[in-house]
Amino acid sequence: MRLSRLVSLMFAAALLLANAPLAYRLDTRASEVTAKVAFIGIASKTAGFPRMSGSVSIVPDDPGLAKIDVVLDARALTAPDKVTLERLRGEKFFWVERYPTVRFTGERLxxxxxxxxxxxxxxxxRGVSRPETLLVTFERPPAQATGGQPITLSGRMQIDRREYGMTAYSLIVGRTVDIRLTARMIPA
Structure with a gap:
């Protein structure tokens, strides 16, 4: 009788562990986020966000329960030239003195x-929160995640900068921002 109870408990524990979320953190050295916008209708400008942090929680048996939290340090953003950099950091765009971070929290995969x-x-x-969708491609299926190996993904999102209060220079700077990321998540 004791043996059957022990086996039942072990089976129940295995089921619980199989559905336990796997925790990962962003490997900032192997991750990248860029934002590209049309400029004067014939060219584009790309900004980078080299400083970031983040975490991901994945349930291999139910990827829909995945959670993601990525924070970009807007104060560290990069741009192709000094004028663009100053404008992006200024009050008319990211206003980094007042809003030092950009954040994406994903609630459903x-x-x-x-x-x-x-x-x-x-x-x-810039202090504005809006629902958005990040299109992602995983290097390996997330359903095969074990928690012991890194997860790498690439993603893309398009937003309208005006919806975030970035309305300046509308005649020369496009309104659609193409955000791209490459993220390497390592076990936490």
Missing amino acids: VMRDARRGEIKGTLTA
């Missing part, structure tokens, strides 16, 4: 196939 999906979440920039 919808897989389209084994490696591609959409993360539904909230983007906060």
